[in-house]
Amino acid sequence: MHGTHLCITGQPDERSLRLRYMHNQSYGFNSFEPGDSVEIVNVHTLLGEFAGRVTDTKRIDDYEWTVTLDRVIGSLDIEDGRAVENISATPSxxxxxxxxxxxxxxxxxxxxxxxxxxxxxxxxxxxxxxxxxxxxxxxxxxxxxxxxxxxxxxxxxxxxxxxxxxxxxxxxxxxxxxxxxxxxxxxxxxxxxxxxxxxxxxxxxxxxxxxxxxxxxxxxxxxxxx
Incomplete structure (x- = not known):
């Protein structure tokens, strides 16, 4: 019982993220809906570094999506490794x-x-x-x-x-x-x-x-x- 981390592969603009499903057993569906809260996570520490609310999503292909948030994200060290979790769609x-x-x-x-x-x-x-x-x-x-x-x-x-x-x-x-x-x-x-x-x-x-x-x-x- 768990969610799915999508890795950040790019920042198209100051409020948007390009995300990718990384595992070949989990992809092809939209993990985010407008209004969902998300957290940006450091892949090395697994600690949250930024939180925002989704305003829009766009499918690029089965593996990649663009997500737009309600606030300016700021510069991220994507090369070091950052990912996103939908913290609204988490199960009990x-x-x-x-x-x-x-x-x-x-x-x-x-x-x-x-x-x-x-x-x-x-x-x-x-x-x-x-x-x-x-x-x-x-x-x-x-x-x-x-x-x-x-x-x-x-x-x-x-x-x-x-x-x-x-x-x-x-x-x-x-x-x-x-x-x-x-x-x-x-x-x-x-x-x-x-x-x-x-x-x-x-x-x-x-x-x-x-x-x-x-x-x-x-x-x-x-x-x-x-």
Missing amino acids: LRVANSYFTLVPTRGILVTTRRRVEIYGNIFDRIPMPAIHISDDVRGWYESGPVRDVTIKGNRFVECGSPVVCVNPETDRYEGPVHTGIRIIDNEFIMNGGEAIGARGVADVTVSGNKISGRHEAQPVRVDTDR
Whole structure:
């Protein structure tokens, strides 16, 4: 559950951006409508640098669009890498009382700034992280940051490590990407590795979790400075 980053390839004028879909599995549709709010994101830090409201969009081809905003954008370092996310068209998510197994990848991939609630579920031997919070602008182009996530009362049975993974794909650290994460009252039955691994975060609560089985000496890792 995520949005799509479109990379900025040009600035036709002081209020307009030329944008491109970068992944060959996501293109051909208009990601923006007049009235939508957008954020310009640094591809290296994943932090927002400018926000505006869409006044017009024009299709160039299946991959490229021009978007006009309601204000002067100013000079952007396009060569260094900048992208745009539609922050109006972001989903909320509630996953409750479900059973996950026989999944070849992750159980849940979620990266959205609206409310996320994941509670009362069983994740049974998911080979990768059972819950993965990412955000990137250089691979899958899956946006954006999380601001309000509750992971509560779930049971994780021998899933991949880290079982709950928060890993924004940055190569420069200038501040936290993800905030407002609560991982509480879960049960982790481990078969190696970490129960919780998080980086690029702030305002994270980890409490009341039960961790058993074979795991790292420190099964919970929360890095707030990288």
